[in-house]
Amino acid sequence: MSFYFFSSPATFFPLARPIAIVFAWLAALCAIAGLWIGFVVAPADAQQGEAYRIIFIHVPAAWMSMFIYVVMAFWSIVALTYNTRLSAMLAQALAPTGAWMTFIALFTGSMWGRPTWGTYWAWDARMTSELILLFLYFGVIALRNAIDDPRRADRACSLLTIVGAVNIPIIYFSVQWWNTLHQGASVSLTAAPRMAMIMLTGMLVMTFAAWFYSIAVALLRLRAIILERERGSAWITGLARA
Amino acid sequence: MTTLAHAQSDESQFGVAAAIVWAAAHDLRVAMRSRSELAVQILFYVIVVSLFPLAASPDRALLAALGPGVLWVAALLASLLSLPRLFAADFADGTLEQIALSPYPLQALVGGKIIAHWLCTGLPVAVLAPLLGLQYGLDGDVLAIVTLSLLIGTPLLSLLGAIGAALTLGARGGSSLLALLILPLCVPVLIFGAGAADAVRAGLSPSPNFSLLAAGLLIALVGAPFATAAAIRVALD
Numbered sequence: 001m002s003f004y005f006f007s008s009p010a011t012f013f014p015l016a017r018p019i020a021i022v023f024a025w026l027a028a029l030c031a032i033a034g035l036w037i038g039f040v041v042a043p044a045d046a047q048q049g050e051a052y053r054i055i056f057i058h059v060p061a062a063w064m065s066m067f068i069y070v071v072m073a074f075w076s077i078v079a080l081t082y083n084t085r086l087s088a089m090l091a092q093a094l095a096p097t098g099a100w101m102t103f104i105a106l107f108t109g110s111m112w113g114r115p116t117w118g119t120y121w122a123w124d125a126r127m128t129s130e131l132i133l134l135f136l137y138f139g140v141i142a143l144r145n146a147i148d149d150p151r152r153a154d155r156a157c158s159l160l161t162i163v164g165a166v167n168i169p170i171i172y173f174s175v176q177w178w179n180t181l182h183q184g185a186s187v188s189l190t191a192a193p194r195m196a197m198i199m200l201t202g203m204l205v206m207t208f209a210a211w212f213y214s215i216a217v218a219l220l221r222l223r224a225i226i227l228e229r230e231r232g233s234a235w236i237t238g239l240a241r242a
Numbered sequence: 243m244t245t246l247a248h249a250q251s252d253e254s255q256f257g258v259a260a261a262i263v264w265a266a267a268h269d270l271r272v273a274m275r276s277r278s279e280l281a282v283q284i285l286f287y288v289i290v291v292s293l294f295p296l297a298a299s300p301d302r303a304l305l306a307a308l309g310p311g312v313l314w315v316a317a318l319l320a321s322l323l324s325l326p327r328l329f330a331a332d333f334a335d336g337t338l339e340q341i342a343l344s345p346y347p348l349q350a351l352v353g354g355k356i357i358a359h360w361l362c363t364g365l366p367v368a369v370l371a372p373l374l375g376l377q378y379g380l381d382g383d384v385l386a387i388v389t390l391s392l393l394i395g396t397p398l399l400s401l402l403g404a405i406g407a408a409l410t411l412g413a414r415g416g417s418s419l420l421a422l423l424i425l426p427l428c429v430p431v432l433i434f435g436a437g438a439a440d441a442v443r444a445g446l447s448p449s450p451n452f453s454l455l456a457a458g459l460l461i462a463l464v465g466a467p468f469a470t471a472a473a474i475r476v477a478l479d
Contacts, residue, residue, distance in 0.1 A: 132426045132429055135422065135425070135426040136426050138422060139422045139423045139426065142415065142419055142422050142423075143409060143410070143413065143419065143423060146410070146413035146414045146415040146419050147412070147413045147414075148414075151479075152412075152476055152477070152479055155476040155479075156409050156413075156473065156476050156477075159405075159409065159469060159472055159473055159476065160409055160423060163405055163427065163469055164426075164427070166465070167426075167427050167430070170430045170458070171426075171429050171430055174429065174430035174433045174434060174454075175429070175433065177433075177437075178433040178437060
């Protein structure tokens with residue numbers, strides 16, 4: 001059995017469920033452990049008090065928001081190169097999770113910014129590029145919904161995702177230079193004091209929780225997409241009859 | 243041997259330059275036959291620029307600070323407004339399909355259409371910028387920099403916009419979808435373009451901004467026609 005055996009929706013469909021279940025359990029365990037470390041074990045921050053604890057949600061969400069776009073771009077390239085349906089479906093399944101992660105990062109960031117920086121929003125380079133990343137996710141999802149033929153939507157969305165991926169570093173650096181030109185670094189995350197070991201551990205465990213959660217949710221969504229798009233095919237009618 | 247020679251001469255006949263010139267000339271001819279449409283686009287730009295002082299404040303210091311940014315945002319909106327027509331009419335009546343089937347490289351034909359789009363929207367916007375900048379009380383050197391940055395930046399807007407216009411062919415949602423796809427991609431152009439004038443106002447050199455704009459333009463010149471052609475082929479499938 002070759003590796004490509006699972007590149008067909010029909011063969012991957014049964015496999016996706018056990019993988020999703022395993023990763024959902026892993027995500028739950030990591031989340032419990034990470035939250036316990038973050039909210040019980042880790043001490044309050046010397047400067048920020050209890051407010052800093054939002055880091056255990058904020059940073060994993062921000063990392064995942066960028067990582068998921070990279071994964072989406074990877075599967076988009078695979079979809080365009082090999083003309084495989086499953087890769088495009090996986091990219092489609094990842095987009096809403098990526099958008100949610102971006103939103104959570106922005107929302108928790110502004111909740112964190114209020115007590116520590118004294119403002120909900122600053123045109124900081126990271127925040128601005130994260131906001132634009134959210135628009136890119138929305139664009140991909142909207143384009144998907146606007147095209148009726150799923151195969152055409154696959155290719156159009158893959159193309160858009162790749163164009164966006166080329167643009168993301170340019171956007172990031174442009175915003176960074178723009179900001180430093182304008183108002184100087186009034187707020188900087190890099191200037192924060194070095195992080196205690198226990199805080200870093202909690203953050204990394206929560207990152208694994210967010211990662212595993214994204215895998216589980218994307219695979220479950222992928223199953224729904226496969227069912228919806230292959231509904232006319234023989235193997236699904238057989239599945240329904242069984 | 244003769245057939246091979248014949249084939250080779252055919253090959254050179256379907257050249258890139260010829261395709262670019264043909265597509266640009268064709269689109270310009272079409273645009274010239276509906277001059278009022280062109281005029282409406284330019285008027286839209288003028289009106290948007292003129293509305294900002296009414297909404298914000300006629301204070302000269304504030305207007306001078308806002309001016310370059312407003313001119314750039316208005317240029318972006320004007321470019322966006324005219325993008326749906328770049329391919330939509332040709333797509334609707336089947337011309338685009340014939341263009342894609344022609345032996346000329348589609349990227350070159352698309353490039354010609356983008357050039358025509360820039361000549362019809364970007365160039366007038368850049369030419370009008372000094373005049374509209376006077377409304378904002380911009381100094382002569384700032385006016386020159388804004389105009390120059392628009393001259394370099396508006397082709398970039400046309401190139402990026404063409405990708406979105408091709409992607410949304412046959413999709414529901416029309417121009418608002420196009421805006422959602424294109425505006426985030428245009429953020430760097432806006433930042434470097436408007437930033438050039440801000441740098442001059444702050445007493446700095448605008449050359450980093452120009453270099454970055456020009457670098458972006460070169461990348462887009464190479465990449466955008468290919469992405470647009472690929473998107474057109476997706477739409478025609």
